Amino acid sequence: MRRPALSPEAAAVLRAHRVSRRSALGVAGLAALAGCGIPGSRQTEASCVSVDTSAADRSLVFANWPQYIDVDDDGRPTLAEFERRTGIRVTYTEDINDNDQFFGKVQNQLADCRPTGRDIVVVTDWLVGRLVELGWVQRLDPAALPNVTGNLLPSLRRRAVDPQGDRAVPWQGGLAGLAYNGRVTGEVRTVDELLTRPDLKGRVTLLSELRDTMGLLLQARGHDPGDFTELEFDDALGTLRRAVESGQIRRFTGNDYAPELQRGDIAACIGWSGDIIQLAAENPEIRFVAPESGVILYSDDMVVPNRAAHRANAERLMNYYYDPTVAAQVAAYVNYICPVEGAQAAMDKIDPELARNPLIFPTPGLLARAAEFMPLTQPENRLYNDLFQVAIGA
Amino acid sequence: MTGSRSRPAYLLLLPAGLWLILFFVVPAVQLFGTSLYDPAGSLTEGYRMTWAFGNYPAALAAYWPQLLRSLGYAAAATVACLVLGLPLAYAIAVKAGRWRNVLLIAVVAPFFTSFLVRTLAWQTILSDSGLLVGLLRDVHLLGPDGRLLATPFAVVAGLTYNFLPFMVLPLYASLERLDGRLLEASADLYAGPAATFRRVTLPLAAPGIVAGTLLTFIPAAGDYINARLLGTPGTAMIGNVVDSAFLIRLDYPQAAALSFVLMAAVLLLVVAYLRRAGAAALDRVA
Incomplete structure (x- = not known):
């Protein structure tokens, strides 16, 4: 059999497709779409201004990795306690599975200074370095973070990824x-x-x-x-x-x-x-x-992306998690390095064996061998x- | 033909046309533009459009082995799907009787779980300490240290498994319409079962074979999950390179150029295939 001839309808559609002025315009439009390049995406505090509505809006969106916080049958105990103490309603999402993919997901918004819909995101230190370099995260107020200033593990202070030390707070190491x-x-x-x-x-x-x-x-x-x-x-x-x-x-x-x-x-x-x-x-x-x-x-750090509207609420949460008792509760569940000094003593009451685990509370000898990647x-x-x-x- | 009579045709094309323009033409054009950006650009400094056609030969020179490997693995998986899928589709269409629907659902059932989970399951099936490898070692098809995981075999097996339904369903659709009287006629004319299969069944299944081959080969060539989870550094496919260029190395021009090279390579192969097999298949149907 020969291939069937076109039906009259299809032939009409094809005929209508000869290059007309309209389709020439279309081609020009596509060329413009292809031809514009991408501008540099660095932001500054002047170019991208974030407004904090924390005082009026007592809520917070916290984006973290899966299985990275304490849970029990009723929910997330430390998070529930934070909500009870502060009256801030926390929307906790576990939508970060991979640093590179997460960066790909939010980079268009952050490059254009648009909100990402998240007030705290937890990403690994090297990505923090990139976000800080691009000017995509907000400066935190040290006065609102007394627990962090007081209790942060010395080996996680003054890190090269956060030269001013005021953009990122370690969640776990x-x-x-x-x-x-x-x-x-x-x-x-x-x-x-x-x-x-x-x-x-x-x-x-x-x-x-x-x-x-x-x-x-x-x-x-x-x-x-x-x-x-x-x-x-x-x-x-x-x-x-x-x-x-x-x-x-x-x-x-x-x-x-x-x-x-x-x-x-x-x-x-x-x-x-x-x-x-x-x-x-x-x-x-x-x-x-x-x-x-x-x-x-390495550490996974909490940062507040540009245009996140609840920076002050976020700071209260960060400060809360640097209370050694709270930190010990999280560490007992997630088993990563706890970045909070004093949590080891608090852990002794929860689980003495974990309190002696050098992979949760590293010994000075182990920390001396630990290096950060530049x-x-x-x-x-x-x-x-x-x-x-x-x-x-x- | 008057304008008013062709209008319904346009209206019917509108939804799919808009969809294609919005989600294929516009991104494809943008991607093509990206492939011609200044390769020295960066996220911080931005990318200038310099019509850098040199990105193409540069990307090909660096990654032609992965490109050829992708086409090779996809071809191998397609052949394997055909060999597995043809008897299966034939059995379901012709022999299954009242089990037909159950079997069809069984073919499609894996789609109810995620692609990633299905592929991870193959890590267990092909595990060094699993039953399959144990059996193959016992019968000396594999050496005592031989393995299936992290070999080209595992990647092709994963591709075959993941894309098998795309082969079976079109084959089923064409075999299901097979007229039993044609097979009887063939037998009456002294053709044995083998000759009937070769001269009657196979030509009638040809449109399904062509469609199934395309539906299997095209996505398999661009896949990167199977190579990542079941392969080894030596089995990386072009999809893995594009993934790493876009997400990790942040080399957007190269990533876009490689995507287009893959698209062009697949398109060329498909056109060549359709010209040979497609025309032949249609001829045989008549």
């Missing part, structure tokens, strides 16, 4: 280090073993997060993740490339390494301390290792991520 499943392999003590030990071949995962994986690799090569040169980065990247090419590395992961480590498909990995505590609670053979060469300390400018971010992403296959 964590360590990136090594972990292994003792059921399927012997102890793994160093990054070098992880990258080269023959019995681990094809059973190692690393994190797809540049700062965690490359931070540990830089430390293993004797470089400081807080202050390194391009040459030093290349040196550490060389060890990564060799491990990938030899087939040692099975995969680069986000949080999804946890079930594979649990099953034993992965014998050893780079992972986050809070995940490992939770895995170890079910399976004691899973252990976290802080290698001698060092670990990476904040990257936009061009540095591009350069290092290009190199890293190519090395990990994407």
